[in-house]
Amino acid sequence: MIKPGKIAVFPVVFLLIFVIFTGLAGNPTDVWAAEQNLLANEAGAAAAGESLDELKAKLWQATSDYELAMVVGAFDTLPGPDPDAAQVLLDYLRDNNTNDAFSIKNILIRLMTDEQVSQLAKDIGAYQEANSIRYLIPVLTERIKNSNDLTSAVLSLRGNCFFDQAWQRIFANPTDMVRWLDETYVKLSDPIAKRRLVDTVGGFAQRQIDNAGRAAVTGWLWRAQENEPDPVYRSDQLCTLYQLGETKALETLGSLYSSLASVRDRAGLIDRIAGIAHWRLAGADREGWIDWLWKIAETDASPYCRQECLAALYMDLGQEKALEQYVRDTDRNGVATLAQEDHAFRIDGLNWRLLRDAGQKYPQSYLGRGIKAYEAVRGIPYFEIERAEEPSYNGVWAPPYGDEEYDPDREIPGWENFLAEFPRHPAADDAAYRLTRCYEIKGRFTDAVKTMQKVRFLPDGDMRYAAAGRLVYILDVRMTYEQLESLSAEKLEPPLQAFVSYSLAIKEVRRENYARAVAGLKEFLKQEEALTADQFILPFDYLNDYDYLSENDKYDFRGSVEKQLAEVKKLAGLQSQWAESKDPADLYQLAAAIFHNEMLYYNHLWAGERQYYNWLGYINETGHGHAPAEMAVFVRDLINYNHSLPYFQQVCQDQSVAPELRAKALYSTGLCYIGLDEWGEDASFAFNSSDIQGKIISTYQQFVKEYPDSNMADDALLALGAYTGDVTYPQRILKEYPESDTVEKANDLIKDLTKGMGSPYHWSTNQSVPFKIMSLDDKSVPREIRNWAAANATRLYTGSKTFGEWSYFCVSAGEKSTAGYSVGIIDIISEGSGKLKVYYRIDNPAPGEVAAQVITHPSVLVRIPATGAAVEFAEGFPQ
Known part of the structure; x- marks a missing residue:
C-alpha cells in the first residue's frame, strides 16, 4: 500500500x-x-x-x-x-x-x-x-492577429516587445510595418520605453531575411536615432545600424561626439563605444571603430578624454602601442580628472592591470615612480594582489581602517611629501586618505577635514565613498562638541563651513539645547541654498545620480533637514512650556514627542549611509564588535529612546502625578527599554543587552502588579511572555483579558513557546543581520513604506525597499478566509559578496483549531540599516 x-x-x-x-x-x-x-x-x-x-x-x-x-x-x-x-x-x-x-x-x-x-x-x-x-x-x-492589439501590448509593456512572429504575420508588407512603428513610437512617452522598442526593431532587422523589409526597417532606425536625445543610447543605435551594413553610421558617430560640449559626456561615450567594439564587433567592422578611437585619442583637447581613449584601446581592444602613449600623456598631465564633477578617473575592475603594466614597462614614468614612492611610505605593495593575505576575523575580511593601522609620526611627513610630488597620481586619494586619518588620530581636525574634502575629488576616485563617510564621521562622531565649536570659528571653504555649521547644530539637538539648535539649523539652510547651487556638493550627493533611481528613491537632503527643523522647533516649544509650568503632564508630552521620532538626532550629511558605511567595515573596530571609544558616547546621544527615557522616569517618580499619567509614563519607560534593545548593533556599544532586557521585564512586572486594570496591562503581559519565555504571561491574557485586541498575538506566542520555537523577538546568530519588526501603525515608518506594504498585503508577496537610512523587507501570506494564520521572519543572514537571505515562515491554523471566519491579510514588515545588497527570500529555517 x-x-x-x-x-x-x-x-x-x-x-x-x-x-x-x-x-x-x-x-x-x-x-x-x-x-x-x-x-x-x-x-x-x-x-x-x-x-x-x-x-x-x-x-x-x-x-x-x-x-x-x-x-x-x-x-x-x-x-x-x-x-x-x-x-x-x-x-x-x-x-x-x-x-x-x-x-x-x-x-x-x-x-x-x-x-x-x-x-x-x-x-x-x-x-x-x-x-x-x-x-x-x-x-x-x-x-495576436491585428495591429491594434499589438500596439496595446507594446504600450502596456512600455516598449518591451517580443513579437517578431506577430509582426511577420500581421503586416503584409514592410510599408505597413514602418507606418505602425511610427505611430507606436509617438505614443510611447517614456524615453526608456522608446529605446526598448528601437532595440527590439534593431534585433528584428538583423534577423530579417527579406531584403526589402530589412531596408524599410533600417530607414526607420535612422529616423529613430535622430530623435534620441541621449548620446550613449544613440551610440548603441548607430552601432546597430553599422552592423546592418550602414557604414555611414561611423561618420554620424563622429559628428555626435563632436557635438558634445561636456567632457563627462564625451568620456561616457568613449567607454560605451569601446565596449561595443569589444563585445559586439569583429574583423573589419571592429577595426573601423578602433581607428575612430585612435583619432579621438590623438585630437581631443581634453586630457581626460584622451586618457580614457588610450586606456580603452589598450585594455579592451588590445592596442599595445596605446600604453606608451598613455604613459606619455600622464607624464605631462598626471592622471586627469573631471573637475568638480561626479566621477574621478578610476582604474578599477580589470583596469588595475593598466597601471601595473605602465609601472613595470615604464618604471621611470610618472606612474612608475609614484608606485615606488607610495610603497616606500606604506611599507607594502601598492597592488592588493601582490600583498600577503590579509588577516581574517571570523571568516569575514574587513578593510583595515582602525586607528591601530596607522603610524602618524612616520606617515604624516611621508604622505605630505608624496602628495607634493605626485598630486595627480592614481595613488593620490589613497595617500591623502591615510594622511587625513593620521591628522585625525593626532587631533589635528582642521587639517583632517580640509584634506578629507580634497580626497573626494582626487584620482583615481576609488576612495570617494570611504572619504565621504569618514569626513562625516569625524564631524558627527569623532569630534566633541567643544572641538567642533572651535573648528566652526576657523576660516574654512564654503562647503566645509556649512558641514561644520550643520553638525554643530545637530550636537545642540543632542545636548537638548533645542532653542539654540533651531537657530543653527535655520542658518545652515541659508548656507545650503548656495552650497547646492555652487560647484560644491554634499558628501553623498553623487549617490543620487545613479540612473536607476527614481525621484522618490533619491535622498532628499534639504527636505529632511527642513522636517528636522520643524520637529526641533516643536521640542523647543514643549521644553519651554515645561520649564515654565513644571507640570508633569507637559514633561510627558516632551518625552512622548522625542520617543516618536527616531530621526530627531540624526545628521543628514550621512544621507542614509551611516549604518551601511559602518557595516561595510569602514570603522574597523565596529566590524569586529569593539567600537572606538567615541562610539559609545555617540550612540547614547543618537538614540531618541535614551533621551525620552529619563523624562518618563521623572514623571513616574513624581508623587503628585495622577495615577493614569503615571501608568502611561511607566508603560512608556518599558517601551524606551524595548527601543534600546531592538535598535540594532549600534546600541550594544553603549548599553548591555542583558541589563536592558532585565529592565524591560522588571518594568512590566511592576506595571501589571500596580495597574492590572489598565488598558495596557495585556500589552505588558505580551511583552513579558516574549522576553521571559514564560507561557503563563500570554495565558493570563486569554484568561483575564478575553476581549483584548492582543488575544490573537497571545495565541501565536503561546503556540511558539509551546512548540519550543522561542520568542517572536529575533535572536541573532553570528552571521545574522540585526532587524526590527515594524508595525504599519508606527509613525516612524515612512508613508511610502506603509503604502507599499499595504498594497502588497492582499497577495502572496516577498519584497524589499530602501528608504532613507533603512531597508525594509515585507513578507505577505495573501488574503485568508479565517484567523489563525501568521507570518514571521526567522532570520536575516549576510552571505557575503553583497548578498542577504531573508528566512521566513507562514504558519497555518493548527489542525482542529477553531478559527474566526474573517478575512485576514497576515504579513510582517521588518527593517535593517539601509543596504544595497542583493536580497533573496527563502521559506523555512536556515540549513
Whole structure:
C-alpha cells in the first residue's frame, strides 16, 4: 500500500523507469513533456466531474509543484475556447508569481477568446513581470492577429516587445510595418520605453531575411536615432545600424561626439563605444571603430578624454602601442580628472592591470615612480594582489581602517611629501586618505577635514565613498562638541563651513539645547541654498545620480533637514512650556514627542549611509564588535529612546502625578527599554543587552502588579511572555483579558513557546543581520513604506525597499478566509559578496483549531540599516 505522503513521488519514479526503457533520457525536453502528459492524464482523471469553482479553489490552495501541476493538468482537459476557465488562470497569474506553471501557456492559447486576447494585450503590464515573460507574452505572440492589439501590448509593456512572429504575420508588407512603428513610437512617452522598442526593431532587422523589409526597417532606425536625445543610447543605435551594413553610421558617430560640449559626456561615450567594439564587433567592422578611437585619442583637447581613449584601446581592444602613449600623456598631465564633477578617473575592475603594466614597462614614468614612492611610505605593495593575505576575523575580511593601522609620526611627513610630488597620481586619494586619518588620530581636525574634502575629488576616485563617510564621521562622531565649536570659528571653504555649521547644530539637538539648535539649523539652510547651487556638493550627493533611481528613491537632503527643523522647533516649544509650568503632564508630552521620532538626532550629511558605511567595515573596530571609544558616547546621544527615557522616569517618580499619567509614563519607560534593545548593533556599544532586557521585564512586572486594570496591562503581559519565555504571561491574557485586541498575538506566542520555537523577538546568530519588526501603525515608518506594504498585503508577496537610512523587507501570506494564520521572519543572514537571505515562515491554523471566519491579510514588515545588497527570500529555517 502506498502511503498518502508518498503519492507525489510515485509518478516521477514511474516516469524515470519508463524513460530508461524507452530511450527518452537523451532528450530533456521529451522527458519534461512526457512528465507533463502523465501529470495531465492523472489530473484529468482526478478532475472528472469537478466544477470550475472547485478547480479554482484548488488552484489557489495549491502549495507544491505537484499540486499545482495536477490542478493545471485538469484545466488542460477542458475543451476550448472556454473564457471562464481562461480567466481563472489569468487571475491566478496576476496574483501569484509562478516559477513553473507547466503547460499553462499552451492551455491559455487554446482556451482564450479573441476578446480576451485583446484585453490581455491592454492589461499585460499589470501582471508580474516573471509571469508575463514566461507565459503571457508567448500567448500574445501566438494569438495576436491585428495591429491594434499589438500596439496595446507594446504600450502596456512600455516598449518591451517580443513579437517578431506577430509582426511577420500581421503586416503584409514592410510599408505597413514602418507606418505602425511610427505611430507606436509617438505614443510611447517614456524615453526608456522608446529605446526598448528601437532595440527590439534593431534585433528584428538583423534577423530579417527579406531584403526589402530589412531596408524599410533600417530607414526607420535612422529616423529613430535622430530623435534620441541621449548620446550613449544613440551610440548603441548607430552601432546597430553599422552592423546592418550602414557604414555611414561611423561618420554620424563622429559628428555626435563632436557635438558634445561636456567632457563627462564625451568620456561616457568613449567607454560605451569601446565596449561595443569589444563585445559586439569583429574583423573589419571592429577595426573601423578602433581607428575612430585612435583619432579621438590623438585630437581631443581634453586630457581626460584622451586618457580614457588610450586606456580603452589598450585594455579592451588590445592596442599595445596605446600604453606608451598613455604613459606619455600622464607624464605631462598626471592622471586627469573631471573637475568638480561626479566621477574621478578610476582604474578599477580589470583596469588595475593598466597601471601595473605602465609601472613595470615604464618604471621611470610618472606612474612608475609614484608606485615606488607610495610603497616606500606604506611599507607594502601598492597592488592588493601582490600583498600577503590579509588577516581574517571570523571568516569575514574587513578593510583595515582602525586607528591601530596607522603610524602618524612616520606617515604624516611621508604622505605630505608624496602628495607634493605626485598630486595627480592614481595613488593620490589613497595617500591623502591615510594622511587625513593620521591628522585625525593626532587631533589635528582642521587639517583632517580640509584634506578629507580634497580626497573626494582626487584620482583615481576609488576612495570617494570611504572619504565621504569618514569626513562625516569625524564631524558627527569623532569630534566633541567643544572641538567642533572651535573648528566652526576657523576660516574654512564654503562647503566645509556649512558641514561644520550643520553638525554643530545637530550636537545642540543632542545636548537638548533645542532653542539654540533651531537657530543653527535655520542658518545652515541659508548656507545650503548656495552650497547646492555652487560647484560644491554634499558628501553623498553623487549617490543620487545613479540612473536607476527614481525621484522618490533619491535622498532628499534639504527636505529632511527642513522636517528636522520643524520637529526641533516643536521640542523647543514643549521644553519651554515645561520649564515654565513644571507640570508633569507637559514633561510627558516632551518625552512622548522625542520617543516618536527616531530621526530627531540624526545628521543628514550621512544621507542614509551611516549604518551601511559602518557595516561595510569602514570603522574597523565596529566590524569586529569593539567600537572606538567615541562610539559609545555617540550612540547614547543618537538614540531618541535614551533621551525620552529619563523624562518618563521623572514623571513616574513624581508623587503628585495622577495615577493614569503615571501608568502611561511607566508603560512608556518599558517601551524606551524595548527601543534600546531592538535598535540594532549600534546600541550594544553603549548599553548591555542583558541589563536592558532585565529592565524591560522588571518594568512590566511592576506595571501589571500596580495597574492590572489598565488598558495596557495585556500589552505588558505580551511583552513579558516574549522576553521571559514564560507561557503563563500570554495565558493570563486569554484568561483575564478575553476581549483584548492582543488575544490573537497571545495565541501565536503561546503556540511558539509551546512548540519550543522561542520568542517572536529575533535572536541573532553570528552571521545574522540585526532587524526590527515594524508595525504599519508606527509613525516612524515612512508613508511610502506603509503604502507599499499595504498594497502588497492582499497577495502572496516577498519584497524589499530602501528608504532613507533603512531597508525594509515585507513578507505577505495573501488574503485568508479565517484567523489563525501568521507570518514571521526567522532570520536575516549576510552571505557575503553583497548578498542577504531573508528566512521566513507562514504558519497555518493548527489542525482542529477553531478559527474566526474573517478575512485576514497576515504579513510582517521588518527593517535593517539601509543596504544595497542583493536580497533573496527563502521559506523555512536556515540549513
